[in-house]
Amino acid sequence: MPNYRVSFAKQILGVPFTIGAVEISRARDPRRAQRAAELRFARQHGIEDWRERADQVAVETAQM
Template sequence: MSQYRVMFAKQILGVPFTVGTVEITRARDPERAVRAATLRFARQHGVEDWRERADVAEVDGAARAL
């Protein structure tokens, strides 16, 4: 199990602006960390889907658009 930081960004004219960060303390791999972070991010912002607030979820410097 590893620790991950997932950053959420909104892209405006191709430039990402960070709108939030979620720390995942235990995940088997980066994909599971992103899944857990997207759920937590949506819950924190009171929305059904995290994409209502962000365009990109990035983990450890590798962009993962979901």
């Protein structure tokens, strides 16, 4: 199964600023990796929904 890196960013005045990234290993597909990363990101920041901190998410295949 592929590994994924999911990045979270906040757009301010039209410029995206990366807030954080989460590494997901062994996800079946990019959608599942994104969902797992959203949950982990929220837990790491002590919030209920990742959208409280970021407004953009990007999933890319990573080499771990």
